[in-house]
Amino acid sequence: MAAGPTLRRGAQGLALGALLLLFTAQLLGAQLPNAPLLCVAGGAGLALDLALRQWWPGVLVPLGRVRCDETMRQLLRDLLVVVGLAHLAEVSTAVRLLVVAGLLACYALHFLTRALAVLVRRSRTLPVLTRNIDTSELRLRPAPPRLLTGAHRRMPLFAVPATAGMLGTVATGRAAWSLLGVGCSLLLFAGGAARLATWLLPGRRPPSTEEVLAWFQRWLEEHRPRVGLYFSGGSGTAYQVNMWLGAVAALEENALVVLRERPMVQQLAPTELPVVCVPKVAHLMLLEHSTLRVLIHPANAPKTSQVLRIPTIKHAFVNHGESDKLSSCNPYAKVYDEVWVAGPAARERYALADVGVDDRDVVEVGRPQLAPIHPYTGPPPAEGPITVLYAPTWEGWTNDPGNTSVLLAGERLVAELLADARVRLLYRPHPMTGSVDPRFGAADARIRALVAAAERRRPARAGARSPAPAPRGALLRRSAGPVAERGALAAGAPPEPDRTAGELAHRTARLEALTSRGWRPGADDVERMLWQSAPAEGHQEAVAAATRAWRAAFWAAQDPEGHLVLTGPRPDLYSCFNQADLLISDVSSVVADYLAGVKPYAVVNTSGLSEEAFRAANPTVRAATVLSPDVAELPELLAAVVDPRLDRLAGARAELRAFLLGPTEPPSQVRFQQATSALLARAEARGGRPGAGRRGGRP
Template sequence: MPNPWEKLHVLHMLARRGSLIGVLTALTASYAALVITAILASPLAFAAFLLVASALDLLVERRFRPVVALLRRAQFGISHRAFVQIFLLLLLVAITDANREMSRPELLVISIVALGVPVFRIGYLGMLTLVRRRLLPSVEVRNVDLPEELQPVDPPRFLVQSLNPRMHALGLLPVLAGAICVWLGYFWPFGIVMVAYTVVVGAGCLLLLRQLMALGNRPNRQDLVDGVSAALREQHHPEVVLYFSGSPNSLYQAEMWLRTLEKMPHRSVVFVRQRHALRNLGRTRLPIVCIPNQVDLMNFTLADARVAMYVANVGNNIHLLREPRVKHVFIGHGDSDKVASFNPFSKVYDQIWVAGPAGRERYARAQVGVRDEEIVEVGRPQLDVIERWHGPLPRFTPDRPLTVLYLPTWEGWTDDDFQTSLTVMGLDLVTRLLASPVPIRLIYKPHPLTGTRDPRAADADRQIRAMVRAAARRTGSVPATRAAELREIEAALDQPNLDVEEAERLATRWRDVFWPAQGARHVVMTGRLPQLFDAYNVADLLIADVSSVVSDFLATGKPCVVANPKGLAEEEFRATFPSTSSSYLLHPGADIEEVLTTVLGGDPLAEARIRARAYLLGPDHPPAQQRWNTATEALMATADLEWDGQHGAGPELEQATAFVEPSTVPQAIGDGRLPTSEDKAVS
C-alpha cells in the first residue's frame, strides 16, 4: 500500500524544485527578451525588460542560492549579467535610428562612457579583494586578549555589505538612462547619470585605497603568528591541545570534548584549521586558535604544550603530528564498531584512548598495527552527567507515553561502512511507531552528516521530519506561556557577548522549561537545543544504528534496539558488532511491535546491559573524568622525561636539537635516550 507521506513528500519536492526551475526560466527569458528588444530597436520595451531582469536578479541573489550557484558554474553570475546589460545597451544604440544623427566620434564617446560601468565595477571589486586579503589574518582567536595592533580590522560595512546586489542596482541606473535617451534622441541625461555613477563608485574605490594604504602599517604574517603565540602563552600557558579540522557539520566531534577539557587540572587550547569552526564552535572557556595555513601552524610556537588530542583521522592532522616534542593522542568522537574506531591511520599516534575493554579488543581484532600498550582505557567523561535508571520501565499511558529516541547514523563514506537504517527501514519504522497501539512519544534526531553522500538518506530524513512534526501538531501545541518563555530564553542565548556561565544557566533553564512543556508531543531535534544527553535522560528506549550512541546509551541502563539494515543473521551481526551484545535487533521487514512487546514484557537483556556497560564504557569507579586526568598526567610525565623540559611545538625545535651532532644521533636513537650534557661536551 503506498505510503501517503511519500506522496506528500514527492509533491513537496516537486513544488520546491519547481520554484527553482521557474525562477531560472523567468530569468533566462528576461535576458532573451533584452537581446530581442535590442535587435528590434525598441528602447521602451528594452527598458521595461531591463527592470524585470534586474528585479529577478535581486530576487535570485537573496532567496534562491541553488540558482545562484548554478549560474556561477555556467559563467553567468550576477557580474556577468551586469556586463551583458551594458553590451546590449551598446547594441541598442548602434542599431536604432538615434545613431544615424551621430558622427562616428560621438558614437565612440558614448560607447567608452558606457563601458565605464563595468570598468569601475571591476576596479571596485578588485580593490576590495586586495583589502580583504590584507585584512584576512593568518591567525584568529577567541578567548585570547590581543594587543590593539594585533586585533583584526574590518572595513566599513557600507563598503562590503550586500555588495553584489547593491552594485548591480547601482549599475542598472546608467543602463536604464541610456535606453531612455535612445528613445528621446539625445544623450545628455545619460552623461549626467554616468557622472553620478562614477563619483559614487570612484569615492568607494578611494576609500578602499586609503584603507589599503593604512594596512601597510599592520604587522606582517610572521609577526602576527609570533604575537598571538606570545599572548596565548602569557595568558593561558596551555599544556594540552585539542585539534580539529573538518566541515561545519563535523563540529560536534570537537564540541563533545570541550567540557571534559575545561574540567582538567591542566590548561588547554583548542586548535581549529577552518575559520567557520572559530565562529561556530560552541561557547567555551577555553582559548581557541584558528590557523588555516599549514606553514603558519608549523611556525606557531606552543612552548608549554605536551599533549595533543585528535578527534578525527583527517589529512590536516599531519601538520601537528610532525612535532616530536608533543605526545599525540587519538581520542576520536565516540567508541563504536564502525571502521572509524579502528582506522589503520591510528598507528601514527603515541596513544589511543578508548572508553573500555571493548575498544582495546576492537583494535586487536582489526590487526591494523596498533600495539596493545599504546591503548589506554579512560572511559567516557561526557557520560558522567547521564542519569542512571534502575529497575523495570514504568507503566505507560497516553498521559505518560513510552518515549522512544530514534538516532539513525549517517550513510558513511563507502558502502562497506554503510550502516544507516534511514534508506532501508527508516520511513516504515517511524510510520509504525506513530501508529503503534502502545502510547509512544517519538524523539527523532538525525546525524549531522545525514545525506552528505547518499541523496536517498537526505530524502528519507526530510520525510521523517515532516511525519513527526505533523504528528506533533495533532497532539496539541505547547502552552503559549511556555512557548513565550522559551523564545525569551533563546533570544538571551543568542546574545553574542554572553559569557559561558550565563549561557550554561540559561541552557539549564531552557531544558527545565522545554521538556515538561512538550508533554506527550513528538519532537524533532536538529539544533543545539535540546542537547543529545538531555534526550538520553528523557528517553525510555533507544532505537539506533551501529554507532557510538549504542555504547553511550548504556550509561542510562535503559533498553536499546539496534537496526540491522543489511539483514545479517543475528549471530553474524553480534559477532561483527560486539557493542550490540545487550541490544535488541530490528531486522528489515520485522515489526517493531514484536520488539516492544519483548522489551515491555520483561526486558530479558537487562542483566546483559550491566555487563556490557562495564565492557564498553569501563568501570563506574573511579569516575571517567578522573581516569582521563590520570592518563593525561602520565603522558605529560612521559613527554617531560623524554625531552627534559624541551616540550612544545613550533620552530624552536631546530634550536632545541641544534646541539646534536650527526655522529651522536645513531647512539641517541639506539640506546633509547636523548643526548645529555656530557654527550654535548664530548661532541
C-alpha cells in the first residue's frame, strides 16, 4: 500500500513528460520544418490532453497551478501549427489571415463564454440553500451543461476541428481544410456562448435575493420550527453533525438543521429533517423573527458567535464526542446557555477545569447515538480469532505526540498484534491523521502497509496452522443480538465467497441508490436544491434498513480471520465496535463510546507520564489496560480477553460506563428530550420578558 502514492506520482510524471515531449516534437516539426512530425505531435498532444481531462484530470492540476491551463496549452498548440502552416503549406496570405482571424475570434468567444459563466454562476448563488423543503414556489431550473460553464472542458474540445483542419492543410497543402476546421470551431464557440446567455434571460434567471428571503420567511412561519441543530465546519467535519441527526429527528418538536457552509449541504448524511444553509450573517438574523427557540451545537466554530447574537434563542452545546482531552472542556463552552454532557464524568471535568462553566448549566443527557452498540456477552473462543480494533485518534491541533499513539507506538503495536496467530486486526485510523503533521500521515501509511502485508501472507499461514473450528455456539454468544451482522459466521459455517460477495454488491447498490443523489455532471447548488426539495415518505426508514442489511452483508463477506484497514464512512465505527472483542485506542471519545458495550479495552500511553499519573489525569482510562509505547503488556491483555478469570477490570468497566455515559434508565433519548423540553420552557419564559437578553442569569 505504501507504493501506491509513489506509483501515482510516477504515472503523473510520465503523463506530464509525454505532454512536454509532444510539444517539443511539435516545435521541431514546425521549425525544421517536417510535416509528418508536426501532424503526429500536434494530433497526439491534443488527443492526450483530452484523454487526461476526461479520465485522469488530477494529472493536469500541477499545470494549472503554474498558469499552464487548457487555454494556454491550446494557444501554444495553435501557434505552433500556424508557424508550420507558414513554413510547410503554400497557402495565400489572405487564407492565412482568415485562419488567424478565425482563431482569434474563437478565443474571443471562449473568453466571452467564461465571462457569461461567471454571470450565470453569480445569478444562481442563492442566499439560502435547502434540503427536504418544497421549493416549487421559487421556480428553480436546472444548471447549464458543464461543457458550457467549465473552460477546462470547452476549450480543447471545441478547438478540435480547428486544429485538425490546420493539420490537414499541413499534410495535404489544401487551404480548404483550415478554413473548414476553423469555421466549425468558430460555430461551436459562438453557439456555446449564445446557449449559455439564455440562462441570463428574465424567464430563466433564478429568483432574486429578496424573493428567496421572503419565501424563506414564509416557510419559517408555516413550518414553525422550535428546535434546530446548528453546525459550521470545513471539509471532513460533517461526521460531527451527522452523529446527532437521528437524536434531533426523534424529538417531539418540529426541528430543522441550520448550516453555514454551502458544501456542507451535500456532505450531510441522509435525513428527513428540513435543512437550511444560511451563509451570510445578515440573512441568519431572520431566525430571530421565527418560532425557533433552541439551537443545539455539536461543535465550536468561529461562526457560532454570529448566531449567539439572537436574543430569542437558547443555545445548548452537546459536542461531537467526549474524552479527557482539553478540547472536551473548552472555555468557549461558557457562552452557551447550557452544556449537555453524557454523564457525571463530563460534569466533573468542567468543574475541575474551572473554565467558567456554571455547574447549574451542565445537563446530563447521555449519548443517544450509542443505542446500536451491543453489550458484552462473553469472551471469544480461546483458539481465536480474537478481533482487535485499533482505532487511534489523530495528532490534534497542538501537535503533541501524546495525543495519538500512531507515531510513537502504532507500528510496534500492530506488528505485535499481527504476530499473534489468534488475532484478527481491524485498523481504523482517524480520518484527519496527518492533516497537521505529515509524520503522522507517514506512520499511518506504514501501519496500513504492515496490515496489507500480513493479510497477503495470512492464507498460507492459516493453512499451515489449520485451526480447529470454533464451537457452534461460540460465535452465537459473541453476536448477542447482531446475528444479522455476523451473517454466515453465526451459522457456524464459513461463508461462500461468491454468494457473500454478490450479496454485498447487491446491498451496496441498494444503499447507494437510496443515499446517493445521482447528480448529473455540472449540477450546481440550485439544481440540487430543486431535486431534493422533499423526501419521499418512509425514505429515512428505508435508508436505515438498507444500512443494517449492508452491515450484515459486509461482515459476512469478510474472511472471519482476515485483517482489514477500514476507512471512510462505511462500515461505521459502532458497527466495528460490535465486531471487536478488544479495543485499543488513545485518550479520545472513541473510548467513552466503546464503553457502552462494557467490553475490554486498552489505552496507549505515549504522554510520557507514569501509569499512575496517566490514569489520574484521564478518567476514561480508569478501567483500561494501559499500554506503554513498547506494548509489553499486550500478551497479558490478550490472555484476559480470552479468559474472564484473568479480567480484573470487568467490574471497573461497568462502574466507569455509568460514570462516563450516565444511567441506562431512562434511555438517553428520553433524557435528551427532557433536556430539550426544559430549555424550550426557559426560552419561552425568557422571551416573554420585555427587553430580556439571551443570558443574564437563569430564570
